[in-house]
Amino acid sequence: MAQDQAGQSNAGWKQPRLPRWVRIAVIGRNPKVTLVRVAILIVTSFVVFKFILLPAHVEGISMLPNYKDRSWNLVNRFAYLWHEPRRGDVVGIRFSRAVTNTPAGIHQAANWLEPPHVMLLKRIVGLPGETVAFVDGHVLINGEVLDEPYEKYACDWNLPPKELGPDEYFVVGDNRSMSWEEHTFGRAQRSQIVGKAIL
Amino acid sequence: MKIVFRIVLVVALAALGVWLWTVLFPNPEKVIRQRLTELARIASFSSNESDLARLAAARSLAGFFSTNVEFQVELPEFARRDSMDRNEITQAAFAVRSRAGGLKVKFPDINVTVVPDKQSAVADLTVEANISGERDPMVQEMKFTLQKIDGRWLITRVETVRTLS
Numbered sequence: 455m456a457q458d459q460a461g462q463s464n465a466g467w468k469q470p471r472l473p474r475w476v477r478i479a480v481i482g483r484n485p486k487v488t489l490v491r492v493a494i495l496i497v498t499s500f501v502v503f504k505f506i507l508l509p510a511h512v513e514g515i516s517m518l519p520n521y522k523d524r525s526w527n528l529v530n531r532f533a534y535l536w537h538e539p540r541r542g543d544v545v546g547i548r549f550s551r552a553v554t555n556t557p558a559g560i561h562q563a564a565n566w567l568e569p570p571h572v573m574l575l576k577r578i579v580g581l582p583g584e585t586v587a588f589v590d591g592h593v594l595i596n597g598e599v600l601d602e603p604y605e606k607y608a609c610d611w612n613l614p615p616k617e618l619g620p621d622e623y624f625v626v627g628d629n630r631s632m633s634w635e636e637h638t639f640g641r642a643q644r645s646q647i648v649g650k651a652i653l
Numbered sequence: 654m655k656i657v658f659r660i661v662l663v664v665a666l667a668a669l670g671v672w673l674w675t676v677l678f679p680n681p682e683k684v685i686r687q688r689l690t691e692l693a694r695i696a697s698f699s700s701n702e703s704d705l706a707r708l709a710a711a712r713s714l715a716g717f718f719s720t721n722v723e724f725q726v727e728l729p730e731f732a733r734r735d736s737m738d739r740n741e742i743t744q745a746a747f748a749v750r751s752r753a754g755g756l757k758v759k760f761p762d763i764n765v766t767v768v769p770d771k772q773s774a775v776a777d778l779t780v781e782a783n784i785s786g787e788r789d790p791m792v793q794e795m796k797f798t799l800q801k802i803d804g805r806w807l808i809t810r811v812e813t814v815r816t817l818s
Contacts, residue, residue, distance in 0.1 A: 513789050549762060549779040549794045549816050571761035572779050572792055574816065625817065635729070640817030 506531055508569055508649065510546060516627030516637055517544070517575055519606050521651075529573065531566075533650035539578050539623060542604070546573040546648040547625060573648055574638060577604065580616075580624025582644075587615040591630060607631035616641065623647065682765045685774055685799060685806050689760050692717045692808075696758040698750050700785060711746035715739040718808045719800065725812035728793065755785030774799045774806070777814070 472480075482488035503509060508529040512521050521527065521544070529546035539545060548570040579593050579600060580586035586595060591609035593600040609630035618624055618641060626639035675683075695714050702710070718739060726733045737745070749756075759781045767774040776797045783790045798810035 547816070549792065568762075570779075572781055576817075638817060640815070642817055646816075 505566070505569065507652070508546065508573075510573060510575065510651070512575060516629050516632065517577075518629040520544075520604055520628050521575060527575070527651050527653045529649040530652045531569070531649035533652075534647065539581075539644075539647055539650070541578055541581055541600075543578045544575060544651040545578060545623075545625065546570075546651065547576055547642050547646050548573055548648050570648060574625075575651060576625035576627055576639065576642070578623050578625055580618055582618055582620050582622055584624070585615045585617045586624040588613040588634075593626075604628055605630060609634075621645075681767045681771050681774060681801075681806070685765045685767075685776060686763055688717065688806055689763055689776060689778065689797070693758045693760045696746075696756070698753075698756055700755040702750060707747055707750045708743075711743045711750060714746045715742040718742055719802060722808060723810040725810070727813050753784065757783040772801045 482491075508531065510527045510529050512523060512525045512527060515523050533543075549572055579602070580595060584595050585597070586593065587597075588594070588611040591611050593602060594615075605628055607630055611630060611634045613634065616624065621644045622641045623644065624640065625642050627637055630637070679687075692714070695710055695717075698707070698710060716739075721736050721738055722742065723736045724733045760778045761781055763776055763778045765774055765776045776799060778795055778797065780793045780795050781790050782793075794814040794816045796810075796812050796814050797808050798812075799806045800809050801807075
């Protein structure tokens with residue numbers, strides 16, 4: 455008798471069902487389609503944020519006031535597929551360049567498949583072939599003062615002219631109120647430029 | 654169906670063989686990467702390290718270097734251009750571990766180039782060091798030259814690299 459009662463109560467027990475609108479909101483009308491969508495979203499996010507838009511955590515004050523310490527940014531690796539870096543662009547620069555003896559094509563492919571984990575975030579002021587100098591805190595390109603609306607802090611840097619090679623860019627941070635000895639800036643090879651900061 | 658099963662079996666066995674081969678006979682690049690990652694792990698330490706642990710770690714660290722190592726290091730507050738033997742490296746590592754409150758070292762981007770004779774290699778890497786009590790990590794590009802000595806990849810030369818010239 456007891457067994458019968460237990461059996462009856464088990465058979466009669468029903469799992470409490472979520473309201474229809476909750477189920478639709480959480481898992482959609484068709485769970486299989488939702489699962490496929492979630493899988494596509496995960497794969498797409500992985501590919502985009504691993505290989506195309508690299509999340510970059512800004513550490514340090516060299517790009518103040520335009521890029522604050524501890525802020526986040528994204529570096530677009532596709533930015534320079536169709537054109538070369540331009541003056542004023544803020545770019546991610548890789549630290550370790552491969553001193554490899556592999557052919558250039560394989561080297562580039564390896565660079566693409568293994569994006570850097572640590573980068574410098576700097577602004578391009580000098581383009582290949584130009585001569586860059588600092589006089590009383592002003593950037594001189596081929597002897598002419600460069601207009602830099604992004605630079606908010608005045609400085610008194612004086613540095614002798616540097617001529618850039620055919621594959622070199624001159625990069626510097628926006629915060630020139632730091633002493634130049636504490637500031638990382640100078641010539642970067644084109645192959646070191648990972649992409650353009652988009653925020 | 655039988656043929657499909659056989660093909661799948663052959664492919665699986667081939668994959669297993671390739672995997673076993675890479676495990677038993679890893680290529681030099683992989684070995685060097687593993688050693689450098691291990692070096693970073695041993696170079697890291699916490700503030701509550703005992704003297705005995707310090708000494709053991711310092712000796713272990715020196716074991717990654719050849720008997721005579723050339724240093725060409727230029728940092729904002731430190732410059733060294735000479736060579737050191739293993740004892741000196743042990744002493745230097747012990748001194749650093751005694752003085753500093755803690756250090757976490759990582760080599761996030763390692764590029765290894767092995768010379769065709771597979772007896773020497775160059776590793777270009779980024780050193781990321783978080784010093785206890787300091788807000789921002791120290792990041793520096795470095796180049797290590799390694800040689801295969803008695804079957805082990807040992808560092809023979811350490812030099813800093815200026816990322817922007």
